[in-house]
Amino acid sequence: MxxxxxxxxxxxxxxxxxxxxxxxxxxxxxxxxxxxxxxxxxxxxxxxxxxxxxxxxxxxxxxxxxxxxxxxxxxxxxxxxxxxxxxxxxxxxxxxxxxxxxxxxxxxxxxxxxxxxxxPLARLISKVKTTSINIQQLTELGKNILAQATVQVENRYDELLVELETRWDSNTKDFINYWFAKETQVELLALVIEIQKITDEATRAFCELAFSACIITKSGGVSLAFDLAHTRPHRARVAYSPSGNLIIGEPSDGTENARTKLLTKRIRPALFEFKRKFQQNLKSLVELDFKxxxxxxxxxxxxxxxxxxxxxxxxxxxxxxxxxxxxxxxAHKFSLVWLGxxxxxxxxxxxxxxxxxxxxxxxxxxxxxxxxxxxxxxxxxxxxxxxxxxxxxxxxxxxxxxxxxxxxxxxxxxxxxxxxxxxxxxxxxxxxxxxxxxxxxxxxxxxxxxxxxxxxxxxxxxxxxxxxxxxxxxxxxxxxxxxxxxxx
Ligand SMILES: C[S@@+](CC[C@H](N)C(=O)[O-])C[C@H]1O[C@@H](n2cnc3c(N)ncnc32)[C@H](O)[C@@H]1O
CATH class of the missing domain: 3.40.50.150 (Vaccinia Virus protein VP39)
Structure with a gap:
């Protein structure tokens, strides 16, 4: 055009x-x-x-x-x-x-x-999938976001916990507290803070999409939800935080029913998932010839x-x-609440x-x-x-x-x-x-x-x-x- x-x-x-x-x-x-x-x-x-x-x-x-x-x-x-x-x-x-x-x-x-x-998530996905971005810059940026977010989690954990209390209105905060483990919340917040610092709109959108892709998956990604593709997401009955702590339910004694076994979740670290998704999308972008x-x-x-x-x-x-x-x-509000x-x-x-x-x-x-x-x-x-x-x-x-x-x-x-x-x-x-x-x-x-x-x-x-x-x-x-x- x-x-x-x-x-x-x-x-x-x-x-x-x-x-x-x-x-x-x-x-x-x-x-x-x-x-x-x-x-x-x-x-x-x-x-x-x-x-x-x-x-x-x-x-x-x-x-x-x-x-x-x-x-x-x-x-x-x-x-x-x-x-x-x-x-x-x-x-x-x-x-x-x-x-x-x-x-x-x-x-x-x-x-x-x-x-x-x-x-709004449909628009974000469609936009990022059809936007050309400088791959070199993006590669550097990805490394930088991860490094900075990791530093934030390691050095400012308590401050991030305070920010989690004040960043959202009470409804949105309740939603986040119900569906995300605290450890995950801290990692996601650290990532969001770094992503928001990006001034170029297309690059920021690329990062937001990789972020969203860590949450919106059929199995609920790093959230406590299952069945995000379905009408009503289900919350895990038993869940272990990324560091292995039991955060919901009772420890397994081998006698749980099939449903409880199905709804048991071990949450992966959000920083790790972001890196994986970012690299995966970057690879597809490299293969795409934007003309x-x-x-x-x-x-x-x-x-x-x-x-x-x-x-x-x-x-x-x-x-x-x-x-x-x-x-x-x-389903999409699971990532959209993090994106503002x-x-x-x-x-x-x-x-x-x-x-x-x-x-x-x-x-x-x-x-x-x-x-x-x-x-x-x-x-x-x-x-x-x-x-x-x-x-x-x-x-x-x-x-x-x-x-x-x-x-x-x-x-x-x-x-x-x-x-x-x-x-x-x-x-x-x-x-x-x-x-x-x-x-x-x-x-x-x-x-x-x-x-x-x-x-x-x-x-x-x-x-x-x-x-x-x-x-x-x-x-x-x-x-x-x-x-x-x-x-x-
Ligand atoms: C079946 S999906 C489309 C999938 C699409 N063909 C693809 O390949 O990804 C239907 C879409 O309709 C959108 N939708 C629902 N109500 C709408 C409305 N009133 N105006 C515009 N889009 C709407 C939903 O948000 C959803 O993204």
């Missing part, structure tokens, strides 16, 4: 600030429109008929593996559509970018990229995109699960996440017939869950409406979703989103199906393999929906 284009796109993004449009749309025919009217639409159908699984592909090249992220794309998935549906220099958008897989693939393939996410322009990445809501109408050439995205099965913000966010602030941001359960002040919209019936059937079984599903489909309707608005006519949006089970009922997310997309004006020529690679992907809780259950089998499928915006 040259600087003129960059400036143009940036000014579009600023100018097009809009209020969320929450007007009611008239109910349309329930049949999903499958008619097509252009060659790009038939190219789309062909792409969706091809292999979308990518199980034997290398997914960790370039900077893709900088930070763990549940339910992220295999990079080959967005790449397939980027190469098949756009030309170099065209603009690719991901309005719920997560760890930025689409953004990075767009750039690696010489396209321009725009990304939004409500979650591309900066993407435009912002914290923002997919239901209210600050982009001009008819300005985007392709969208490739995946929303959260309908049942809030992966609660991104709940308060629990109060993060709780507020989480309210705008698609798939949230709170419906008391939510403004619902009407849904097309098939989706509406499905929601009503769930409401009969469980009123609260029915409302939560109505909220989800309303939020997705607003998102699809925005995607329709910002796409150029004749262009395509690819939306990858999985179904959820709520009260034993399949939410049929692929089918319902196709129906909603149709209502907001898209044609839906085809829905592709892909099998999730269970060995690789961090899945929500309860998604264990059961080969006998048909519904469980379906839960391991994803639907790749192609939405085509007709020419005017």
């Amino acid at each position: 040259n600087s003129k284009d960059n400036h143009q796109l940036a000014s579009n993004i600023e100018i097009a600030l809009q209020e969320p449009s929450i007007h009611q749309l008239p109910l349309l025919n329930t049949e999903v429109r499958m008619d097509v009217d252009s060659s790009s639409s038939s190219r789309l159908s062909t792409l969706l008929s091809e292999d979308l699984d990518f199980h034997s592909s290398d997914t960790g090249y370039a900077t893709h593996d900088f930070h763990s992220f549940p339910a992220k794309f295999p990079p080959q998935l967005p790449r397939k559509f980027i190469l098949g549906l756009t030309e170099p220099g065209e603009i690719v958008l991901d309005p719920m970018m997560g760890s930025g897989t689409t953004i990075l693939e767009a750039l690696l393939n010489n396209r321009r990229a725009v990304g939004f996410d409500i979650d 591309f322009d900066k993407p435009l990445l912002a914290q923002g809501n997919s239901q209210n995109l600050t982009i001009d109408a008819d300005s985007i050439d392709l969208i490739v995205t995946s929303p959260p699960y309908a049942s809030n099965a992966i609660d991104y913000m709940r 966010y308060s629990i109060h602030e993060l709780t507020d941001t989480r309210k705008d996440c698609i798939g949230g359960e709170n419906t008391s002040t939510f403004y619902f919209e009407s849904l097309p017939d098939y989706t509406s019936n499905l929601v009503n059937e769930l409401r009969v079984l469980d009123s609260q869950k029915g409302k939560a599903l109505h909220r989800y489909y309303t939020e997705m309707k607003r998102t699809l409406r925005e995607m329709y608005r910002v796409l150029k006519p004749g262009k395509i949006a690819i939306v990858v979703v999985a179904s959820s089970i709520m009260r034993g009922k399949d939410t049929e997310t692929g089918k319902c989103l196709a129906e909603i997309g149709n209502e907001v004006g898209f044609n839906v020529p085809k829905i592709g199906v892909r099998q999730i690679d269970r060995n690789r992907r961090m899945l929500p809780a309860g998604m264990k393999v059961d080969h006998t259950s048909q519904i469980q089998q379906r839960m391991h499928e994803e639907y790749v929906i192609g939405f085509y915006k007709p020419q005017k």
Whole structure:
């Protein structure tokens, strides 16, 4: 992207600030429109008929593996559509970018990229993965941070303990005290103090991400949590501090039940973990040849995109699960509190996440017939869950409406979703989103199906393999929906 284009796109993004449009749309025919009217639409159908699984592909090249992220794309998935549906220099958008897989693939393939996410950690990950930094300087800096943080821990331990008492508001402090051993807190604080001294923004962000990657892992990294990829993190029942002291629970006498054994944790030293993560990311950075322009990445809501109408050439995205099965913000606050966010602030941001359960002040919209019936059937079984599903489909309707608005006519949006089970009922997310997309004006020529690679992907809780259950089998499928915006 040259600087003129960059400036143009940036000014579009600023100018097009809009209020969320929450007007009611008239109910349309329930049949999903499958008619097509252009060659790009038939190219789309062909792409969706091809292999979308990518199980034997290398997914960790370039900077893709900088930070763990549940339910992220295999990079080959967005790449397939980027190469098949756009030309170099065209603009690719991901309005719920997560760890930025689409953004990075767009750039690696010489396209321009725009990304939004409500979650500040998603923005940080996407930014660092696509920013070029002087490797030599970074190597020296990494050594320096570690050396200084080690000195702080050795010489100023008591002062750091005092700072831990005064640095946060009481809610945030309670959260930190519950989820982190004191020894770990001291090491993390020493690291954060050193990272905050870095004046160059890109370098600081690189260090913040390596820091976050020590905490946000499926097993909870250096925190006292397990299952950070799941809806509700569990606290260790038995935990040993980095220096080997028992800090939670009773010492093992060999008679503990299986659950207690599973929830026993030996916390690794945070300084050691930081060094490991920093070096690992540095190695990927060395291998990446940065020739591309900066993407435009912002914290923002997919239901209210600050982009001009008819300005985007392709969208490739995946929303959260309908049942809030992966609660991104709940997990990500484990590192965000260390990076300057308060629990109060993060709780507020989480309210705008698609798939949230709170419906008391939510403004619902009407849904097309098939989706509406499905929601009503769930409401009969469980009123609260029915409302939560109505909220989800309303939020997705607003998102699809925005995607329709910002796409150029004749262009395509690819939306990858999985179904959820709520009260034993399949939410049929692929089918319902196709129906909603149709209502907001898209044609839906085809829905592709892909099998999730269970060995690789961090899945929500309860998604264990059961080969006998048909519904469980379906839960391991994803639907790749192609939405085509007709020419005017
Ligand atoms: C399934 S993840 C996307 C993963 C991504 N495709 C990747 O490869 O990393 C869904 C993302 O939607 C984001 N999200 C949820 N509600 C949102 C909203 N209202 N606006 C923008 N992003 C939102 C979540 O924070 C999460 O990062």
